[in-house]
Amino acid sequence: MSGSHLRLRFLSLLLLCCVSSSTSSLFTFSYPVLDLVACRSHQIQAFTQFKNEFDTHRCNHSDHSNGVWCDNSMGVVTKLQLNACLSGTLNPNSSLFWFHQLRFLNLSHNNFTSTSFPSEFGNLNKVEVLDLSFNSFTGQVPSSFSNLSQLTELHLSNNQLTGGFPQVQNLTNLSHLDFENNKFSGTVPSSLLMMPFLSYLNLYGNHFTGSIEVSTSSKLEILYLGLKPFEGQILEPISKLIHLKRLELSFLNISYPLDLNLFSSLKSLTYLDLSGNSISPRSLRSDLYIPLTLEKLLLEQCGIIEFPNILKTLQKLEYIDMSNNRINGKIPEWLWRLPRLRSMSLANNSFNGFEGSTDVLVNSSMEILFMHSNNIQGALPNLPLSIKAFSAGYNNFSGEIPLSICNRSSLAALSLPYNNFTGKIPQCLSNLTFVHLRKNNLEGSIPDTLCAGDSLQTLDIGFNLISGTLPRSLLNCSSLEFLSVDNNRIKDTFPFWLKALPNLQVLILSSNKFYGPIAPPHQSPLAFPELRIFEIADNMFTGTLSPRYFVNWKTSSLTVNEDGDLYMVYKNNAFGIDSYVYRDTIDMKYKGLSMEQQMVLNSYSAIDFSGNRLQGQIPESIGLLKALIALNLSNNAFTCHIPLSLANATELESLDLSRNQLSGTIPNGLKTLSFLAYINVSHNKLKGEIPQGTQITGQSKSSFEGNAGLCGLPLEETCSGKNAPPTQQPKEEDEEQEQVLNWKAVATGYGTGLLLGLAIAQVIASYKPDWLVKIIGLFRFCF
Numbered sequence: 001m002s003g004s005h006l007r008l009r010f011l012s013l014l015l016l017c018c019v020s021s022s023t024s025s026l027f028t029f030s031y032p033v034l035d036l037v038a039c040r041s042h043q044i045q046a047f048t049q050f051k052n053e054f055d056t057h058r059c060n061h062s063d064h065s066n067g068v069w070c071d072n073s074m075g076v077v078t079k080l081q082l083n084a085c086l087s088g089t090l091n092p093n094s095s096l097f098w099f100h101q102l103r104f105l106n107l108s109h110n111n112f113t114s115t116s117f118p119s120e121f122g123n124l125n126k127v128e129v130l131d132l133s134f135n136s137f138t139g140q141v142p143s144s145f146s147n148l149s150q151l152t153e154l155h156l157s158n159n160q161l162t163g164g165f166p167q168v169q170n171l172t173n174l175s176h177l178d179f180e181n182n183k184f185s186g187t188v189p190s191s192l193l194m195m196p197f198l199s200y201l202n203l204y205g206n207h208f209t210g211s212i213e214v215s216t217s218s219k220l221e222i223l224y225l226g227l228k229p230f231e232g233q234i235l236e237p238i239s240k241l242i243h244l245k246r247l248e249l250s251f252l253n254i255s256y257p258l259d260l261n262l263f264s265s266l267k268s269l270t271y272l273d274l275s276g277n278s279i280s281p282r283s284l285r286s287d288l289y290i291p292l293t294l295e296k297l298l299l300e301q302c303g304i305i306e307f308p309n310i311l312k313t314l315q316k317l318e319y320i321d322m323s324n325n326r327i328n329g330k331i332p333e334w335l336w337r338l339p340r341l342r343s344m345s346l347a348n349n350s351f352n353g354f355e356g357s358t359d360v361l362v363n364s365s366m367e368i369l370f371m372h373s374n375n376i377q378g379a380l381p382n383l384p385l386s387i388k389a390f391s392a393g394y395n396n397f398s399g400e401i402p403l404s405i406c407n408r409s410s411l412a413a414l415s416l417p418y419n420n421f422t423g424k425i426p427q428c429l430s431n432l433t434f435v436h437l438r439k440n441n442l443e444g445s446i447p448d449t450l451c452a453g454d455s456l457q458t459l460d461i462g463f464n465l466i467s468g469t470l471p472r473s474l475l476n477c478s479s480l481e482f483l484s485v486d487n488n489r490i491k492d493t494f495p496f497w498l499k500a501l502p503n504l505q506v507l508i509l510s511s512n513k514f515y516g517p518i519a520p521p522h523q524s525p526l527a528f529p530e531l532r533i534f535e536i537a538d539n540m541f542t543g544t545l546s547p548r549y550f551v552n553w554k555t556s557s558l559t560v561n562e563d564g565d566l567y568m569v570y571k572n573n574a575f576g577i578d579s580y581v582y583r584d585t586i587d588m589k590y591k592g593l594s595m596e597q598q599m600v601l602n603s604y605s606a607i608d609f610s611g612n613r614l615q616g617q618i619p620e621s622i623g624l625l626k627a628l629i630a631l632n633l634s635n636n637a638f639t640c641h642i643p644l645s646l647a648n649a650t651e652l653e654s655l656d657l658s659r660n661q662l663s664g665t666i667p668n669g670l671k672t673l674s675f676l677a678y679i680n681v682s683h684n685k686l687k688g689e690i691p692q693g694t695q696i697t698g699q700s701k702s703s704f705e706g707n708a709g710l711c712g713l714p715l716e717e718t719c720s721g722k723n724a725p726p727t728q729q730p731k732e733e734d735e736e737q738e739q740v741l742n743w744k745a746v747a748t749g750y751g752t753g754l755l756l757g758l759a760i761a762q763v764i765a766s767y768k769p770d771w772l773v774k775i776i777g778l779f780r781f782c783f
Contacts, residue, residue, distance in 0.1 A: 039070035039076070039077060040070075040074075040075035043070065043075065043076055043077050046077075046095050046098045046099065047077065047080075047095075049095040050094060050095040050096050053088060053090075053091070053094060053095070054087055055086070055087040056085060056086060056087075057087075058084060058085055058086075058111075059082070059084075059086075060084070063083070065081060065083065066081055066083060066085060067081060068080050068081075071101065074101070076099075076101040077099045077101065077102060078101055078102060078103045078104065079103065079104040079105075080096075080102060080104070080106070080107075081104070081105075081106040081107075082106070082107055082110070083106060083107075083108050083109050083110070084108075084109040085110060086107070086110040086111065086112070087110070087111040087112075087113070088111075088112070088113065089112065089113055090112045090115050090118060092119070094118070094120075097118070097120040097121075097123055097124065099124070100123065100124065100125075101126055102124050102126060102127050103126055103128045103129070103150075104128065104129045105124065105127055105129070105130050105131070106129070106131040107131065107132055107135070108131045108132065108133045108134050108135070108155065109133070109134040109135070110134075111135070111136065112136050112137060114136070114138070115135070115136060115137055115138065116137065116138050116139035116140075117137055117140070117141055117142050117161075118142070119143075119144040120144075121142070121144065121145060122142065122144025122145055122146070122147040122148065123144075124148070125147050125148060125149065125150065126150055127148055127150060127151060128150050128151060128152050128153070128173075129151075129152060129153040130151060130153065130154050130155065131153070132155065132156055132159070133155045133157040133158050133159070133178065134157070134158045134159075135158075135159055136160065137156075137159040137160065137161060138159070138160045138161065138162070139161065139162060140161065140162060140163035140164075140166075141156070141161060141163070141166035141167075143167055145166060145167065145168065146168070146170055146171070148171060149170075149172075149173070150173060151171050151173060151174060152173050152174060152175050153174075153175065153176035153177075154168065154171075154174065154176070154177055154178065155176075155178045156178065156179055157180035157181055157182070157202065158182075159181075159182055160182065160183060161179075161182040161183060161184060162182075162183045162184065162185070163184065163185070164184070164185065164186040164187075165184060165186060165188055165189055165192075165208070166179075166184075169189050169191045169192060169195070171195075172195060172196060172197070174195055174197060174198055175197045175198060175200065176198075176199070177198065177200065178200070178202040179202060179203055179206060180202045180203070180204045180205055180206075180224065181204065181205040181206075182205070183206065183207060184203075184206040184207065184208065185207040185208065186208065186209065187208065187209060187210040188203070188210070188212050190212075190213040192212075193212065193213065193214050193215065193218045193220060194213075194215055194218070196219070197219060198219060199219050199220060199221045199222065200220075200222045201220060201223050202222075202223075203224065203225055204224040204226050204227055204248060205226070211233050211234055211237060212234055212238075213237065214237040214238065214240045214241055215240070216240050216242060218240075218241055218243065219243060220241050220243060220244060221243055221244060221245045221246070221268075222244070222245060222246040223238070223244060223246070223247055223248065224246075225238075225248065225249055226248045226249055226250035226251055226273065226275075226276075227250065227251050234252075235249075235254075235258070235262050236262065238262070239262050239264075239265050239266070241266070242265060242266065242267065243268060244266050244269055245268050245269060245270050245271065246269075246270065246271040247263070247269060247271065247272050247273070248271075248273045249273065249277065250273045250274065250275040250276045250277070251275065251276030251277070252277055254277065256278075257278045257279060257280040257281075258274060258277045258278060258280060259280045259282075259283050259289070260279070260280070260283035260284070260290050261283055261288075261289040263289070263290060264288070264291070266291050267291055267293065268291075268293060269293055269294060270293055270294060270295045270296065271294075271295065271296045272290075272291075272294060272296070272297055272298070273298040274298065274299055274302065275298050275299060275300035275301055275302065275321070276300070276301050276302070277302060278302060279299065279302045279303070279304060281304075281305075281306070283310070284304065284306070284308040284310050285306075285308075285309055285310065286310060289310070290310055290314070292313060292314065292315070292316070293316060294314050294316065294317060295316050295317060295318045295319070295340075296317075296318060296319040296320075297311075297314070297317060297320050297321075298320075298321045299320075299321065299322050299325070300322065300323050300324050300325075300345075301323075301325065302325060303325065304322065304325040304326065304327055305325070305326045305327060305328070306327065306329075307327055307329070307331070307332055307335075308322075311335070311338070312334060315338065315339060315340070316340055317338055317340060317341055318340050318342050318343065319341075319342065319343040319344070320341065320343075320344045320345070321344075321345045322344075322345065322346055322349070323345040323346065323348050323349070323370070324347070324348045324349075325349050326349065326350060327346075327349040328349070328350040328351065328352065329351065329352065330351065330352065330354055330355045331346065331351055331353070331354050331355065333355040333356040336360055336361055336363075336364035337364070338364075339365065340365060341364065341365055341366060342365055342366060342367045342368065342386075343367060343368040344369055344370070345370040345371075346374070347370045347371060347372045347373050347391070348372075348373040348374075349373075349374050350374060351371070351374040351375065351376055352374070352375045352377060353376055353377060353378060354376075354381055357381075358381045358382055359381070360381060361381050361382065361383060361384050362383075362385060363384070363385070364384045364386075365384070365386060366384040366386060366387060367384075367387060367388045367389070368387075368388060368389045369383075369387065369389070369390050370389075370391045371391070371392050371395075372391045372392055372394050372395070372415070373393070373394040374394075374395050375396060376392070376396065376397060377395075377396040377397070377398070378398065378399075379397070379402070380392065380397050380401065380402055380416075380421075382402055382404045383402075383404065383405060383408055383411070384408075385407075386410060387408050387410065387411055388410045388412050388413070389411075389412060389413040389434075390413065390415065391415040392415070392416055392419070393415050393416055393417040393418050393419065393436065393438075394417070394418045394419075395418075395419055396419065396420060397416070397419040397420065397421060398419070398420040398421065398422070399421065399422065399423075400421065400422060400423035400424075401416065401423065401425075401426055401437075403426060403428070405426060405428070406426060406427075406428035409431070411431070411432060412431075412432055412434065412455075413432065413433060413434040414429070414432055414434065414435055414436070414437075415434065416436065416437055417437065417438035417439050417440070417460070418440075419439075419440050420440065420441060421442060422440075422441045422442065422443070423442065423443070423444075424442065424443065424444035424447075425442055425444065425447055425450075425461065425466075427447045427449045428449070429447070429449075429450055429456075430449050430450055430452035430453045430455075430456070431453050431455055432455065432456060433455050433456065433457050433458070433479075434457060435450075435456065435459050435460070435461075436458065436460045437460065437461050437464065438460045438461065438462045438463055438464075438484070439462070439464075440463075441464065441465060442461065442464040442465060442466060443465040443466065444467070444468075445466065445467060445469075445471070446461070446466060446471050446485070447471070448471045448473045449473070450471070450474070450477070451473050451474055451475075451476035451477040451480075452476070454476065454477065454478045454479055455479060456477045456479060456480055457479050457481045457482065457503075458480075458481065458482040459477075459480065459482065459483050459484070461484070461485055461488070462484045462485060462486040462487050462488070462508065463486070463488075464487075464488055465488065465489060466485065466489065466490060467488070467489040467490065467491070468490065468491075469490065469491065469492040470490065470492050470495050474495075474501075475497060475498075475500055475501070477501065478501065478502065478503070479503060480501050480503065480504055481504060481506065481530075482505065482506040483498075483504065483507055483508070484506065484508040485508065485509060485512065486508045486509060486510040486511050486512070486535065487510065487511040487512075488511075488512055489512065490509075490512040490513060491512070491513035491514070491515075492512075492513075493514065493515060493516040494514060494516060494517065494518045494536075494541065495509075496520060498528070499526075499527055499528045499529070502529055502530070503530055504528060504529075504530060504531060505530045505532050505533065506531075507528070507531060507533070507534055507535070507536075508533070508536075509535065509536045509539065510535045510536060510537040510539070510608065511537065511538040511539070512539055514536065514539040514541060515539065515540040515541065515542070516540075516541065516542060516543075517541070517542060517543035518543065518609075518614070519543055519544065519546055519549060523546035523547075523548060524546070525546075525548050525549055525550065525551040525552055525553075525621075526549055526550070526553075527552060528553075531553065532604070532605040532606075532627070533604075533605065533606045533607075534606070534607050534608070535606070535607070535608040536609055537608045537611045537612070537632065538611035538612075539611070540613060541609075541612040541613065541614060542612070542613045542614065542615075543615070543616075544614070544615055544617075545614065545616060545617075545619050546619065547617075547619050547620050547621060548619070548621055549619040549621055550619055550621040550622050550624055550625055551621050553605075553624065604627050604629045604651070605625050605628045605629065606628070606629060606630040606631075607628065607630070607631050607632070608630070608631075608632040609632065609633050609636065610632045610633060610634040610636070610656065611634070611636075612635075612636055613636065613637060614633075614636040614637065614638065615636065615637040615638060615639065616638065616639060616640075617638065617639060617640040617641075617643075618633060618638050618640075618642065618662075619643070620644075620645045622643055622645060622649070623643060623644075623645025623646055623647070624648070625649055626648070626649070626650065626651065627651055628649045628651060628652055629651050629652060629653045629654065629675075630652075630653060630654040631646075631649070631652065631655050632656040633656065633657050633660065634656045634657060634658040634659050634660070634680065635658070635660075636659075636660055637660060637661055638657070638660040638661065638662060639660070639661045639662065639663065640662065640663060640664070641662065641663065641664035641665075641667075642657065642662055642664065642666060642667055642670075642681070642686075644667045644669060646667065646669070646670060647667060647669025647670060647672060649673070650673065650674075650675075651675055652673050652675060652676055653675045653676060653677050653678070654676075654677065654678045654679075655670075655678065655679045655680070656679075656680045657681050658680040658681060658682045658683055658684070658703075659682070659683045659684075660683075660684050661684060661685055662681070662685060662686060663684070663685040663686065663687070664686065664687070665686065665687060665688035665689075666681060666688070666690060666691055666696075666710075667691070668691045670691060670695075670696065671691040671692070671693025671694075671695060671696050672693070673695060674695065676695040676696075677695070678699070678703075679695070679696060679699055680699075680702075680703040681704060681707070682702060682703055682704055682705045682706045682707070683705070683706030683707070684706065684707050685707065685708075685709070686707040686709060686710050687707070687709025687710060688710065688711070688719075689710075689711055689712040690704060690710060690711070690712040690713065690714070692712065692713065697713045697714055699714060700714065701714040701715050701716070
């Protein structure tokens with residue numbers, strides 16, 4: 001892009017209606033600019049009109065990468081970038097297409113709903129870089145794209161585009177072409193790899209068939225073809241792309257073992273991903289068939305049964321992924337002598353130990369090492385001095401956790417769950433971010449020194465033999481998000497003081513010896529600022545919960561989504577930078593079963609108070625938790641009715657209220673909960689007809705047994721008796737009951753006791769005499 005350019009932040013443009021010297025303080029620049037000439041007013045107006053076509057509440061106004069740039073000589077918009085900002089439909093008559101001088105357009109990660117590609121994109125014939133990836137575009141790429149003769153980069157990945165290969169062959173300036181994760185089909189044009197400047201091609205995750213034609217004169221350096229795109233022979237032509245540096249061929253639709261000899265001609269190759277393909281065992285034993293330039297090698301899920309000796313000669317290797325194979329025996333000692341090896345995953349194999357001594361790893365260059373889900377036995381070896389993240393859960397390690405980890409100053413993540421470690425938790429874990437020691441045989445108390453620093457975000461020591469109390473030093477863990485101490489021997493009162501932790505989202509205290517009330521004094525809400533998963537089952541908690549107990553919980557405003565990941569997994573992006581992220585596991589009683597929840601989603605709520613001695617009424621404020629998916633209050637002594645407000649918990653999937661002393665009828669509103677897959681209200685004092693909805697009548701009859709007054713499906717007892725209420729209450733009765741319940745909450749939350757409640761009821765009686773009997777009854781039996 002020629003000339004100097006003025007960068008206007010997006011927030012500034014939202015505020016501008018004209019441009020003058022008095023508004024120049026609103027501008028921010030990505031670099032110094034001389035001869036400042038602002039965008040012309042008609043360009044500002046066009047941009048404002050474009051912005052007004054969409055919902056922009058998702059825009060991050062502090063994101064300096066979003067905005068517009070104007071050419072100083074003409075004052076016209078030449079660059080426009082709005083990532084993760086716009087929601088709505090991109091129409092053919094959008095003012096976007098008025099910017100005929102655009103050279104750079106990035107509208108990736110937006111939410112363009114039900115939108116096909118407008119052919120008007122073809123009018124932006126000066127565009128050099130066009131990024132429309134990660135949207136919801138559907139249909140075919142219009143033929144007008146062939147007008148974009150200046151285009152050097154085209155990014156259309158992660159949409160839902162269909163049809164044959166887009167007509168881009170005549171765009172001779174293209175250097176970067178990305179069609180990843182769409183639904184394109186048909187054959188790849190024979191002229192594609194003949195394009196003179198094409199160096200990056202990503203066709204990963206489509207439905208192309210046939211072969212591809214290649215010339216040794218091709219300039220291609222990066223090629224992604226993985227995830228079942230081709231049915232024909234494609235490997236032999238690829239061997240002619242002698243300039244390749246990165247090659248991704250994972251999960252191809254081929255029926256024969258892959259021979260590494262095919263890649264021997266690729267002398268510049270640094271990255272090779274063959275995951276999900278069967279590899280010829282013969283080619284893994286020789287050093288003649290693989291480029292010595294390799295830095296990253298991915299062989300995940302390739303059916304490998306012996307450790308590949310071919311790796312010995314790869315002295316430049318930095319990253320290996322051989323997870324999810326069937327390799328057995330001991331991990332060879334020579335592996336740790338590869339001089340540049342920093343990251344490796346050997347997870348989900350059948351290794352049973354290490355060659356060499358317990359110090360075999362110490363002097364390796366390893367920083368990230370995953371070897372969970374194997375059969376490794378014995379003592380844990382001393383970790384590399386450079387280690388940053390170590391995962392070795394789901395093995396058979398035994399003995400104490402070596403104190404040598406105290407000397408690993410770079411260690412941030414330690415994951416050793418599901419082993420047989422004994423002894424105490426080391427005192428020196430205060431600088432770690434992630435500590436996962438679940439399901440071992442550790443004993444003693446929780447070290448006071450765990451929070452000497454403020455870096456700890458996850459602490460999971462569930463299912464051990466830990467005793468004592470929760471150390472008050474946990475208050476120093478200002479970054480703590482996940483705390484699980486379930487299934488230990490901790491004896492303490494409820495830790496109200498943990499609400500001072502501003503980021504705590506998950507608190508699991510189940511199956512210990514906690515006791516006393518869980519409700520704050522003065523009928524106050526619990527008021528943990530970010531709490532969304534709260535499990536305190538199988539303790540000795542007592543007392544009642546105020547109607548306002550769940551008021552102002554974070555989960556009342558969460559938006560449910562599915563962006564969770566397994567804890568501590570690799571993510572490989574298109575540039576080959578390997579990183580690890582943490583997610584946490586929890587054990588929860590869900591849909592009537594005790595299970596390990598391997599994926600903790602970012603935006604749901606789960607509550608388990610089961611197996612305690614709680615009594616009184618279930619708080620009406622439970623209905624405020626819009627993201628609640630699991631609620632278990634079973635095996636307590638709750639009384640009165642099931643809250644009508646539960647019908648507002650529209651994401652609810654599992655509801656267990658069994659073995660309490662609940663009375664009244666099952667609210668009809670529960671049958672409207674479309675995600676409700678499990679409900680259990682057995683062994684209470686409920687009566688009347690079971691609401692007849694698909695989500696309820698499909699349950700087992702055991703979910704309703706033990707209630708002498710209940711009738712209707714799925715129970716065998718019919719509702720023809722005199723005690724059966726109508727299937728649906730009259731609307732007026734529903735409204736009146738809701739008014740009574742609302743008033744009861746107010747009187748309970750702000751009154752000073754039973755006498756005040758009765759006094760207020762008497763005053764109201766002069767205005768609402770029909771309420772009086774009901775209010776007195778509620779105070780008498782459910783206060």
